[in-house]
Each structure stands twice: as C-alpha cells, then as structure tokens.
Amino acid sequence: MNILVLLKMVPDVVEELEVAGDGKSLDTSFLRTIINERDDHALEQAILLKERHGGKVTVVALDAPDIDDTLFATMAKGADRAVKITDAPEGMTTQMAAKLCGQVVAGLLPADLVLTGVQALDDLDGLSAALVAQQLNFPYIGVVTAVTAGGPTATVLKEFAGGVRGEFAVTLPAVLGVQAAEKPPRYVPVAKVRAVMKTNKIETVSAPGDAGAAQIEVRQLAKPVVSSHAEMLEGSPEEAAGKLVELLAQRGLL
Amino acid sequence: MASNIWVLAETWRGQVTETTLELLTLGREVAGQSGSQLEAVLLGDKSLAASLGAADNVLCAANVEPTPEAVAAALAQLVKERQPQAVLVPWTNLSMDAGALAAAQLNVPFVNGCKDLKSDAGTLVAQCVVYGGKLEAAVSATTASTLFGVLPGSRSAASPGNAPTVTDVAVTLPEAKVKFTKYLEPEAGGVDITQQDVLIAVGRGIQTQDNMELANDLAAALGGAVCGSRPVIDQGWLPLSCQVGKSGMQVKPKLYIMLGISGAPEHIEGIKGAQVVVAVNTDAAAPVFNASHYGINADLFEVVPALTEAVKAKKG
Numbered sequence: 329m330n331i332l333v334l335l336k337m338v339p340d341v342v343e344e345l346e347v348a349g350d351g352k353s354l355d356t357s358f359l360r361t362i363i364n365e366r367d368d369h370a371l372e373q374a375i376l377l378k379e380r381h382g383g384k385v386t387v388v389a390l391d392a393p394d395i396d397d398t399l400f401a402t403m404a405k406g407a408d409r410a411v412k413i414t415d416a417p418e419g420m421t422t423q424m425a426a427k428l429c430g431q432v433v434a435g436l437l438p439a440d441l442v443l444t445g446v447q448a449l450d451d452l453d454g455l456s457a458a459l460v461a462q463q464l465n466f467p468y469i470g471v472v473t474a475v476t477a478g479g480p481t482a483t484v485l486k487e488f489a490g491g492v493r494g495e496f497a498v499t500l501p502a503v504l505g506v507q508a509a510e511k512p513p514r515y516v517p518v519a520k521v522r523a524v525m526k527t528n529k530i531e532t533v534s535a536p537g538d539a540g541a542a543q544i545e546v547r548q549l550a551k552p553v554v555s556s557h558a559e560m561l562e563g564s565p566e567e568a569a570g571k572l573v574e575l576l577a578q579r580g581l582l
Numbered sequence: 583m584a585s586n587i588w589v590l591a592e593t594w595r596g597q598v599t600e601t602t603l604e605l606l607t608l609g610r611e612v613a614g615q616s617g618s619q620l621e622a623v624l625l626g627d628k629s630l631a632a633s634l635g636a637a638d639n640v641l642c643a644a645n646v647e648p649t650p651e652a653v654a655a656a657l658a659q660l661v662k663e664r665q666p667q668a669v670l671v672p673w674t675n676l677s678m679d680a681g682a683l684a685a686a687q688l689n690v691p692f693v694n695g696c697k698d699l700k701s702d703a704g705t706l707v708a709q710c711v712v713y714g715g716k717l718e719a720a721v722s723a724t725t726a727s728t729l730f731g732v733l734p735g736s737r738s739a740a741s742p743g744n745a746p747t748v749t750d751v752a753v754t755l756p757e758a759k760v761k762f763t764k765y766l767e768p769e770a771g772g773v774d775i776t777q778q779d780v781l782i783a784v785g786r787g788i789q790t791q792d793n794m795e796l797a798n799d800l801a802a803a804l805g806g807a808v809c810g811s812r813p814v815i816d817q818g819w820l821p822l823s824c825q826v827g828k829s830g831m832q833v834k835p836k837l838y839i840m841l842g843i844s845g846a847p848e849h850i851e852g853i854k855g856a857q858v859v860v861a862v863n864t865d866a867a868a869p870v871f872n873a874s875h876y877g878i879n880a881d882l883f884e885v886v887p888a889l890t891e892a893v894k895a896k897k898g
C-alpha cells in the first residue's frame with residue numbers, strides 16, 4: 329500500500345500559553361511545539377498498515393520549528409520518505425495550509441490512502457482531512473479508530489458516542505481523519521533517531537502556488553472568561569487531602 | 583429581512599439528538615438578533631420533524647443515508663440553492679465530518695468548537711474553544727453561509743413545541759464511496775460507569791499502567807470505580823467502555839475526581855451531570871480547574887496516597 333501521512337506541529341498545551349501583544353495570536357517567543365497528537369496516531373496507523381500489507385509510507389509536513397526532529401523520528405519509526413514544505417506564508421489558517429498541503433500531496437500521488445489527524449488543537453476554520461479530500465476529489469471519513477485494507481475498499485471503524493463504533497466500506501483511494509490508531513503510537517529511542525539522521529534525508533519542496541486569503545478573522549484570543557473556578561485547596565498534599573475529605577464528609581459523600 | 587439561520591438536525595438511531603435541540607435554542611437567539619427565520623435541515627426520516635418544532639420550518643430531504651459523504655453533499659447543495667446566513671452544525675463525532683466536508687465543498691469556513699454565537703452589528707461572531715480549552719478565540723467569517731461547529735452544552739435543549747411546517751426538498755446525491763455496514767456495540771461486561779455514584783477519572787498524568795493502582799486504591803476506599811480520558815484508553819490501560827467524554831460515556835456520579843486530566847472540552851462534555859467535581863493537577867492554569875468545584879494544584883503521586891489514607895481514616 330502506498331500511504332501518505334500529513335502532519336503538523338502544534339503548541340504543547342501542557343505549557344503556559346501566552347497571547348501576543350496584538351491580542352489575537354499566540355506569543356510564539358517561548359512556545360514549545362509538539363506533533364499534533366492525532367497526526368501521531370495517523371502515522372502509527374500508516375505504519376501498522378505497511379507492516380501488514382507492505383508498501384510505502386511518505387510523511388508530508390509544513391516547515392516549522394523542530395519539524396526536522398519530528399520528521400527524522402517518523403522515519404525512525406518506519407516511514408520511508410519525509411517531505412517538508414518550505415517557504416509557506418506565516419500565520420496560515422487550517423484552510424490555507426490545507427490548500428498548500430493538498431497540492432503537494434497531489435504531486436506525490438498515486439496513493440491508496442492519505443491519513444491525517446481528524447483534528448488539531450489550533451484548527452479554527454475547518455478540518456485538514458476534509459479539505460484535502462475535497463481538493464483531491466477523494467472520499468473522506470473522520471474520527472477513525474481502525475483500518476483494514478486489502479482490495480479496492482478499506483474497512484474503516486469510526487467512533488461515535490457512548491463507545492459505539494460504526495463500520496464503513498470506503499472506496500480507495502481515500503482520505504481518513506484519524507482519531508486513534510489501533511495501537512498506541514510506538515516509542516522510538518533517541519539513538520535510533522540519531523542513526524536515521526545520518527543515513528536518511530528530508531526532501532524539501534517549495535510551497536506551491538497560492539494559499540489564498542483567510543476567510544475568518546480572529547478578533548480576540550484570550551484565556552477563557554469563566555463563570556466559576558474551582559475552590560483551590562491549599563497546603564501540603566496531606567493538608568489538601570485532609571481538607572478535601574472534610575468537605576466530602578460534610579456533603580455526605582463518604 | 584436577513585437570510586435564515588439553519589441548524590443541521592442530527593439523528594442517531596431513530597431520534598433527534600439533544601445537541602440538535604440545544605443548537606435550536608442558540609439558533610433562535612441568533613435568528614432573533616438578526617431578524618431572520620430559524621430553519622432545521624433534516625436529512626433522513628421525515629417523521630422526526632415532529633421533534634423540531636422549535637424551528638420555524640424544517641427542510642427535509644428523506645433520501646439521504648447517514649454517511650458524512652451523503653449528508654455533506656445534500657447540505658452543500660441546499661446551502662447553494664437557498665443561501666442561509668449561517669448553518670449551525672453539531673460539533674460531535676457524528677456530524678463534524680459532514681460539516682467539515684460540506685464547508686470544503688462550499689469553500690466556506692467550518693468554524694470549529696463554538697461555545698457561543700452572536701450577531702454583532704450584522705456579523706456573526708463565534709466564541710471558539712482552542713488549544714484544548716486553554717484559550718478561546720472570538721472568530722468572525724468573511725463569507726456568507728458560513729458553517730459553525732457548535733459544541734454540545736452551548737444552551738439548554740429547546741422543547742419540541744408544536745409540529746413545525748415541513749418543506750420537502752430534493753437533493754441529488756453522488757455515487758456513494760463511503761458505505762455504512764454496521765454498528766459495533768461496546769463490549770458488555772465490566773463496570774457500567776454511567777451507573778456509579780463515585781468515579782475516579784485518570785488522565786495522561788498517571789504516566790504508566792502500574793500507577794493505575796493508585797486510582798484503584800482510591801476508588802476502593804471511596805466505594806467507586808475508575809474511568810479515564812482518551813489517552814488512557816488509547817494506551818489500553820482501561821477499556822473503551824470506561825472512556826468519559828465526546829466519544830465515550832456521559833456520566834452523572836455524585837462525586838467525580840480527576841487525576842492528571844487537563845480538562846479538554848471533549849472530556850468535560852461527558853461530565854455535565856456530575857454533582858461534585860474535584861481535580862488534581864500540577865498545572866495551575868489547566869482548564870480542568872474551570873470545570874471543577876474543588877481543585878488541588880499538586881502532584882497526584884503525592885496527593886492520591888494521602889487522600890486514600892485520609893478517606894480510610896475518616897471512614898474508620
């Protein structure tokens with residue numbers, strides 16, 4: 329199987345996020361970015377399919393800080409090629425980025441599957457997978473948690489609510505928005521990534537054509553204004569635990 | 583009069599979903615602000631229009647299969663023909679695909695994760711949850727007929743009201759390339775977390791499977807069960823039936839204690855019915871503290887053993 333995986337870097341939200349002076353964008357000066365978690369699952373699903381059916385996995389990503397390390401790591405995990413899109417405009421929305429990525433993906437066809445995360449933490453104006461599917465004129469389905477290939481269709485599980493999943497037959501080639509791979513994304517030791525850095529190369533392509541203009545305007549980006557915040561229980565862990573137990577007892581919860 | 587506000591009616595196993603009714607409440611507010619009518623778009627079983635009386639009118643195309651591809655094609659076609667001002671789409675696993683695909687076909691934005699929508703001097707402005715709930719963005723679109731993905735829980739559900747007027751509409755669908763085959767039910771057996779009074783919810787902060795013991799001990803002391811967020815289920819440390827949130831279960835315990843969970847909107851969606859919510863997290867800015875009654879900003883590996891001991895001591 330020939331599989332293309334589209335991935336991107338997103339802010340690590342375990343860190344403090346600060347809004348820039350314009351009040352509309354993220355302050356990127358101390359921003360730590362990581363691979364979008366759903367894209368990591370898309371990559372894992374692609375490698376699992378390659379292990380089962382043979383074939384090639386090609387990873388495509390827009391240039392970003394730390395992207396090279398991420399791309400080398402994808403090859404250490406089992407991707408065959410990594411393609412980095414350079415010279416793209418700054419501050420693109422998901423729609424604009426999808427426009428560029430879709431054109432690069434089109435140039436890398438044929439493929440049986442194009443996999444990417446169903447959603448990213450910074451999406452505001454659409455979902456990449458659906459946008460790229462539309463450009464390629466491929467069928468699309470999202471919130472995918474398992475893929476079985478073989479033949480002209482793939483059997484895909486999509487997650488609904490309440491633990492119910494739906495099984496769909498999808499005509500290939502197709503774009504899938506991955507929610508979770510069948511197994512947790514594999515871990516790759518740093519030594520292996522270093523070895524790959526010596527033997528493999530990241531290919532680069534210049535951003536093709538025009539990403540178009542943003543169709544949304546962010547008027548404000550801010551910390552949520554909340555109607556309520558937890559009452560914080562202070563003190564040492566033992567003290568805080570003691571306070572909580574008292575509160576629970578008062579409320580008849582013990 | 584401004585063009586209409588639409589709500590995409592979501593149906594699940596023969597019923598209109600609660601989220602659809604919430605969107606009708608929100609849609610009514612927005613329609614009121616812009617002096618327009620509220621219409622529901624029902625793709626599928628026409629008899630369900632009876633639940634959509636909160637709308638002024640229901641546009642119904644009965645021949646649409648419940649696949650994202652078919653729903654998107656039908657919706658995009660109707661939007662092109664009738665040019666609503668905006669379409670409110672449930673931001674759920676069931677409908678987000680169709681919304682995203684329809685917007686792509688129409689070349690309009692699908693504004694993601696809206697918890698609110700207002701008309702500001704004739705322009706619709708959405709309040710969107712981004713970065714896992716750490717920030718919110720006020721977003722307006724430069725296009726007409728923009729699609730807005732609205733989070734569950736944005737408003738209270740609208741009551742069905744009187745039977746609405748129904749307009750039958752015709753859509754031509756492309757040859758299906760995504761075909762529904764069957765549902766897979768969650769595996770029976772194990773604990774039914776929707777029926778528990780006390781739930782200990784573990785998140786990625788628990789780090790390893792071995793550490794799950796800490797949560798099990800606390801649950802045992804409190805007489806409850808253990809459930810988890812997505813990453814814990816992805817790791818296989820708990821079964822899918824123990825996932826709380828958008829793709830998982832909606833729970834309504836008397837006490838819900840979250841250990842190492844950041845509070846992403848997809849998780850919080852599942853605990854709207856919980857009575858007392860407690861969060862333990864090392865990140866003082868974690869959104870989870872905005873969704874809890876009591877918070878402990880500390881390391882769960884220190885707090886949980888102390889809490890288990892304190893519970894045991896109190897219970898005697």
Ligand SMILES: Cc1cc2nc3c(=O)[nH]c(=O)nc-3n(C[C@H](O)[C@H](O)[C@H](O)COP(=O)(O)OP(=O)(O)OC[C@H]3O[C@@H](n4cnc5c(N)ncnc54)[C@H](O)[C@@H]3O)c2cc1C
Pocket residue numbers: 342446447471507675714784785786787788810811812813814825826827828829830831841842843844845846847848849862863864865868880881882883
């Ligand atoms: C379509 C879709 C559907 C989804 N459905 C669901 C769903 O049903 N349920 C769900 O849960 N998620 C769902 N998600 C995923 C969701 O977006 C989040 O990624 C997920 O909820 C995050 O889980 P978490 O809080 O455990 O992990 P993280 O966000 O990584 O948070 C871990 C937290 O642990 C804290 N921590 C770390 N170490 C410690 C320590 N020692 N002590 C205390 N705290 C610590 C950190 O500060 C952090 O806040 C869905 C996503 C999508 C796109």
